[in-house]
Amino acid sequence: MFPQLKYTKEQIEAYFAQVTPEMVQTTLGRGKLSFFDLLNLISPAAYPFMDAMRVRAQKARRRYYGKTVSVYAPLYIGNTCVNSCRYCDFRIQHTGTVRRNLSLDEIRREAEAIRANGIDSLLVVAGEDPRVNTVEHLAEVGRLLKTMFSYLALEVAPQTEDAYRALFAAGYEGLTCFQETYDQERYKFFHPAGPKSNYENRLWTQLRAGRAGFRTLGIAFLLGLVPWRTEAASLAAHAWYLMKECYQSKIQFAFPRFCPTEGGFQPEFPVDDRDLDLMMLAFRIAFPECCMTVSTREAPAFRDYIVQVAADNMSAGSRVTPGGYAVLADKDVAQFTLTDGRAPDDVYAAIRANGQEVVFKNWDNRI
Ligand code: SF4
Known part of the structure; x- marks a missing residue:
């Protein structure tokens, strides 16, 4: 569990088991939600209330983001790790x-x-390889890309606070780092060696970046590695912690579901569409002001639906191959399988067909 949380996994599981429909109803009648309200909304007792949750989530989403959907693309600069x-x-x-x-x-x-x-808006992604992706190299890449894009975010190996200051000065303002799992024991199992085996170092990545000035801090766990409800409880606790410690930054949620890979890994606890929907609605209600993104891992129909009721941000035309857009456009060497393979124009058309506006730029510090 997220270490600052005062409850054990067993206590959280026991809580889920005793949530009643009345408790879910009471939560939906409240304005500001507490930690236990969020647990009520992601408990099995909340399934019959999903229509009401959808209405409330959409209202919250419209209040903060209107009828707009921001779009971005990832640029994989390398896959050695x-x-x-x-x-x-x-x-x-x-x-x-x-x-x-x-x-x-x-x-x-x-x-x-x-x-x-x-x-x-661009997300720069790289495998964790300190021999190649040094702070100096990432900064050079940032300076180059900042001449072409209004907003740059990073999804690379966790860095020190000083390194984040240098990267922020180079033009990056957003950071994404998936914790993969908040369960310390399972984390050790899934990450047996290499720098990523250090749970604590990864956990406090957003805190260091926030202190270094990063405007957007992306958090997530990888859906499928362990049962999702206790992970979601940790994710919420992590978000509330960061909102307090890094009050000048925005939190951005992602809910990456495990996708099949060539290597054949099978997740033990796959999350189905209904549970993903429930979780995203609950987080939009509990965290109305926070950003929420939906990646190209999800199918077009789910993406087109969820950006109307919960998520405010989506990728378009993603290639998850270093060189996949131009240099090696004919070969796929992907980290995971893309489910939404639509061309960007088709993604934009689907957004507009649902009465929403596509936002390409919502921040530019060069002005
Ligand atoms: S998930 Fe692990 S192995 Fe894969 S690129 Fe990231 S750090 Fe490397």
Whole structure:
């Protein structure tokens, strides 16, 4: 569990088991939700209330984000990695994946291809390889990309607070770091070696980035590794902790479901559509002001639905291959399978068909 939480996994599980329909109803009648209100909304007793939750979530979403959907794209700059995550085909032991780190010129070509789709917010992603992705290199990449995009976010290995200051100065303002699981024992099992085996170092990544000035702090667990309800309780506690400690930053939730990989890892606790829907509605109600993103891992129908009621942000036309947009557009060396393979224009058209507006730029500190 998230270490600052005063409850054990067993206590949280016992709580879920005794939530009644009346408790869910009482929660839905409240304005500001507490930790236990959130637990009520993600408990099995909440299933019959999903229509009411959808109405309330949509209202909260509209209040903060109107009828808009922000779009972004990831740019994978490299897939070499020194870690051993059992569920990922980029792990050091997996030899079946072609490894590649893009040169600055290749990164520029990829960025131009993304820019041609209208995208103005970019997530820079790399495997954890301190030999290649040094702070200096990431800063150089940031300075290059900042001339082309209004907003840059990073999803790379956890860094020190000083490194985050340097990266912020180079143009990055958002950070995403999935904890994968908040369960310390299972974390040890899934991450047996490499720098990522250090649970605490990963856990406080957003705190360090927030203190270094990052505006958006992305948090998530990987859905499928352990039972999702206790993980969601930890995620909520993590969010409330960061909102207090880094009050100048925005929290961004993601709910990445495990997708099949070439390496064949099978999640023990897959999360179905109904549970994902329930969780995202509950988080939108409990955290109305926070950002929420839905990735290309999800099917088009689910993405088009959830951005109307809960999520405010989605990727479009993603390629999860280093070089996948322009340099190696014909070969896929992906970290996971994409479920939404629509072209960006088709994603934009679907958003507009639902009466929403596509937002390419919602922040630019260069002005
Ligand atoms: S999940 Fe990330 S850190 Fe782990 S092996 Fe894959 S790329 Fe490396």
